[in-house]
Amino acid sequence: MRLKRLQLHDFRSFPTLDLTLNGQVNVFVGGNAEGKTNALEAVYLLATGRSHRVAHDRELVRWEAPAYLVRGDFASQAGAVQVEVGFSTEGRKVLRLNGVAKRRLSDLIGQARVVLFAPEDLELVKGAPEVRRRYIDLQLSQMSAAYYHHLAAYHRVLDQRNRLLKVGPQAEERGLPVWDEKLIVHGVEVIRRRLEAVERLAGWASDAQRQVSGGQEELSVSYQSSLGGDGQRSSREVPETDRDPDNLARAFRRRLERLRPAEIERGMTLAGPHRDDLRLDINRQEARLFSSQGQQRTAALALKLAEVEFMTADGGDPPLLLLDDVLSELDEKRRGLLLETVGRVQTIITGTDGAPLAGRLAVDVAFYNVTRGTITPAGEGRDR
Amino acid sequence: MPYSPALARLIDELTKLPGIGPKTAQRLAFYLLSRPTEDVQSLAAAMVTARERTIHCRVCGNLSEADPCSICTGDGRDRSVICVVEEAKDVQALERTREFAGLYHVLGGAISPLDGIGPEDLRIKELLRRLEGGTVKEVIVATDPNAEGEVTAMYLARALKPLNVRVTRLARGLPVGGDLEYADEVTLGKALEGRRAL
């Protein structure tokens, strides 16, 4: 998949922008606060329907403008695809696919696919479980409309169920058992697909870790489910081999039964995919707690590279790789491995200068200068 | 310059309507002011009359001017089937299809804790009472295909289980005339599930 043309209207710092992307690798060079990350954010928005930096669309509208629109023309395996995401003067989200208005995000998500690697992703290993859930949810949502559907439905049911639990013991006769069933139906679909994804990601990620560390570091990635054990999240993992929906549903139901008094007391749902995590070990020790910062950074990079492999596997349309200011955060060895992947898929890189790339890429590289609200080609050519 | 008090009040009232933001309210208000007085009077009268004359049918809960409504008292309706819907507007939608000749039951919403709506806030007891006579052989649950509608359907299925009536869920998914090729995987999956026993 390639992004051919990006148009912005009153988006962030850009009044209007009409940019043709020429290179397999496109480098946006500019000072801090000049808007290079905004351009990357726009591409991310086209793939996922939302920003990776702010929760509300209104914040994406240029200062004093009433509305914004982002339009991307992509060449995918299926042909030309145009995606538009915006925010109307009436305060409504605008979603269009090939010029046709869409009501639901699920009609749009995954039409364009991206893998974003930003400095905050270096927190993937030691950050909160939520960061790792988002890592897995974002790739699966882009790859499968069914996954996105079940995930969104799960969260809706979760909100409803949490509210119901707050009424106390009467929750039971006010419909709690049917909310349980609904939670289980969507939850099982989410867990099942996550288990399968993690099993595959684990292989690519540990290859990458081995490569950077010269075979010194063995990374293992596993899914840690909140369904097993006696209440402690870390007490037991659902066996990775057990993705059978009936078994998962049974485990989920048993877990909810056991947690019933605690859930009613605390007024919240205590088990399910919203409390699951990825467990990362390096050389058989939990990386979050015992690994060095260098090892953790390598593992974060390894997980991101695995994401690209996963989305490309099985004849999938290769995603766009978005590297937001991360090259300067990585040392020589790690940067080298990342740049091997760059060039195999279309890539957009932002940075304060092009130096980290000098002499590193053997593909078409196009440089662009980003200054207050404009992006202009800075000369193109083959970088040797 | 601020609006005159009368105009400001009109905009205020319009803003209270669902789906109407301040901008739309302003546009509507200016439009109304541009019309002849008789037109605006006629609109206001229509709103008041509709509100005053419309009541809920005591049997099915549908909106009606007669009680019971014309569907509940109508000849030629199949009294062995009841279609359960969330809102009166769903009755209108189903009637327009001319495919269904049974009776209806309007719940008055769907179970939604976030909106403070539990099963006891819906017209479920009234439904159970209608089934007591034994005339009704099938209940078709046609609640919305979202989380709240699905949960309401499941709740009904459980509540009706002891009564020995057939409970089915309306098949949904593909729009009529929809092209299979363009239907996404979720919609297709749902359509394949079809109308099933609950």
Ligand SMILES: [Zn+2]
């Ligand atoms: Zn009636």
